[in-house]
Amino acid sequence: MRKTGLFFGSFNPIHIGHLILANAMVQSGEVDEVWFVVSPHNPFKKKSTLLHEFDRLDMVHAAINKNYNFKATDIEFRMPKPSYTVDTLVYLSEKHPQHEFKVIVGEDNLAGFHKWKNHHIILEDYGLLVYPRPHAKPSDLKNHEHVKMIEAPMVDISATYIRKSIQAKKDIRYMVPEGVRELIQSKGFYKD
C-alpha cells in the first residue's frame, strides 16, 4: 500500500507555505507522497479573484515540477459541487485501491471538524495528519488514535497576500516557485 496524504485547497495561487508543509508531511515518514487536490470553482460562489480551476491546476503542476513525491489532481472538478472531503476520499479509494489515503489539515480545522460531512467515516476509515497553525483552539481530537500531529514550520504567507502584492505591482519572487511566478507574469494573472 502506498501512503498518500491529500492536501485540499483552492491554490489561488499555490505558494511556498503549501509546499514547505507538504514536504514536511513526506519528511515525517507518515506518508510516501502528497496529492494536491485543487478545489473547483464553485459556480454558486462568486469570487472575482478566484482564477479558473485549470489555471490554478497549471500553477500547481508548475510548482511540483520534478518532485516525484508530489502530484496534482483535478478529481473534484468532475464531482458534484460543493465537493465534500468524504466523497472525494471514497471516490479516490475506489479508483486507487493500492493507496491508503489520509487527510492533511491545519490544527485550526480541528475545532470545527465535527461539522464536516460524515466526519466519523473520515476519522475511522482514513485519518488526519495535522500540522500546527497559529492561534488554533484546543481540541480533544488531537488524542484520537487516527489523528497524528506532524511537526512542520509555520510559514506566515497566504495566497491573499500574494494576490495583493501583485495588484500593488510588488515583486513576488521567493513567495512562489519560479515556474509559478513565470506563469503568473506571462498570463497576467491577478493584475486586476
Ligand SMILES: Nc1ncnc2c1ncn2[C@@H]1O[C@H](COP(=O)(O)OP(=O)(O)OP(=O)(O)O)[C@@H](O)[C@H]1O
Ligand atoms: N502558509 C501556510 N501554511 C500552512 N498552511 C497553509 C498556509 N496557507 C494556507 N494554508 C492551508 O492550506 C490549505 C489550502 O490553502 P488555500 O489554497 O486556501 O490557500 P491560502 O493561502 O489560505 O489562500 P487565501 O489567502 O486565498 O485564503 C488551507 O487548508 C489553508 O489553511
Ligand SMILES: O=C(O)c1ccc[n+]([C@@H]2O[C@H](COP(=O)([O-])O)[C@@H](O)[C@H]2O)c1
Ligand atoms: O467535507 C466537508 O464537510 C468539509 C467542510 C469544511 C471544509 N472541508 C475541507 O477543508 C478545506 C478547508 O476548509 P476551510 O473551510 O477552512 O476553507 C476545504 O477546502 C475542504 O477540503 C470539508
